[in-house]
Amino acid sequence: MxxxxxxxxxxxxxxxxxxxxxxxxxxxxxxxxxxxxxxxxxxxxxxxxxxxxxxxxxxxxxxxxxxxxxxxxxxxxxxxxLRLYGLATQLVRKVDLSSVAQRELRELADVVGMPVHIGVLTGASVVYVAKAATPGFIQFDTYPGKVAPFNLTALGKAIAAHLPERDLEPLLTQLTPGRGPRAAEPTREAFLSELAGVRKRGYAVEDEEEQAEIACVAAPFFDAGGLVGGAVGVTGFSRDLAGQRRKEAIAGVVEIGRTVSRKLGFDDLR
Structure with a gap:
């Protein structure tokens, strides 16, 4: 009744x-x-x-x-x-991305034996805001605060692939040529095609484009409003970030991207 x-x-x-x-x-x-x-x-x-x-x-x-x-x-x-969204936006701004998934970053770094990072987009650059390093003599120059051209990092590609068109369009005129042996002349058409592949796969790859012998993989994370907030990536030598270790790295960054998204309030994960 x-x-x-x-x-x-x-x-x-x-x-x-x-x-x-x-x-x-x-x-x-x-x-x-x-x-x-x-x-x-x-x-x-x-x-x-x-x-x-x-x-x-x-x-x-x-x-x-x-x-x-x-x-x-x-x-x-x-x-x-949208006042509720305004509250959520204020909360997201107060979230410390350097610590929001530090344990997960540390665990993945230990599994793959390579540093894991969180990066955000500022203008046409990616800024590294968190890092879980690995012990050893060789350390990659990927410190928190480092700035890199967005189109020459997997972090930047993972973010750009999910930007609204109005935000992506200005960036397409600021593509930076890479210095690595696999870097091609950056063009709007080629980059848009690559971003389509990133969206389809769910992760981005950069292999000896920015510089020789260095590769990285990255996956995006999203904020409470469903907008891309940044990306999680693994960086290593190209010879090491291959085969099974690449698969583990990809699976790891995708999972951490989901974890960060959940902590930021995004609940429409696929």
Whole structure:
């Protein structure tokens, strides 16, 4: 019976430390998940929250700028606003990417015996913001704070492959020629084709393009809004980053990319 449905639907909220907060969050989450505006009646039915309570919540959300209504005839349709995204963006800015997945970076570095990095895009450059190094005499010059042309690193390619067109377009005029033996003359068409391959595979590869004997693989991570936030990569000698070790490195950066995405609030992983 309908009455039983309401009781069952609100039981979990009533058991919450603050039932009022639980109901407000349920209403907000339902508005965000809906593909179109919802009337109060539909919202109350979907959430199993009494109509009067649902109305109070929605009016409060409207007052605080988290919801807005569109009037069509005698009906009012409610939708969430981007103010919630503004809060998420502020939170993401406060996340310390250098430590958000340090344990995972360390574990992968130990498995493949090569340094693992996190990089973000700044203009047409990739900036290394975190590194898990490996012990030994040979150390790669990939320190936090290092800057490299975005199109000559797997990190940069992994990020660029998922940029909105409006953000990618200006970068296509700033392609830097590589100094490595496998570097080709950078062209818009060739780079766009490579980015399509990155999106299809889920990871990027750079092999002796920026400089001789050095290769890297990288996978992107995404923020709460679904925008690419950066990439995770492994760097090593080309002769070492091959065969089974390359497969392990690729699997590792893809998994860490998913981990970082989850920690940043992205929940649409494929």
């Amino acid at each position: 309908p009455g039983n449905d309401v009781n069952e639907g609100t039981a979990g909220q009533d058991r919450a430390p603050s039932p009022a907060v639980a109901r407000a969050l349920t209403v907000l989450e339902t508005l965000v998940e809906s593909d179109e505006g919802m009337t109060l009646t539909a919202l109350a039915k979907r959430t199993n929250i009494p109509l009067a309570t649902c109305a109070s919540i929605v009016y409060t959300l409207e007052q605080r700028g988290y919801a807005q209504r569109r009037v069509v005839g005698r009906s009012h349709f409610w939708r969430p606003t």
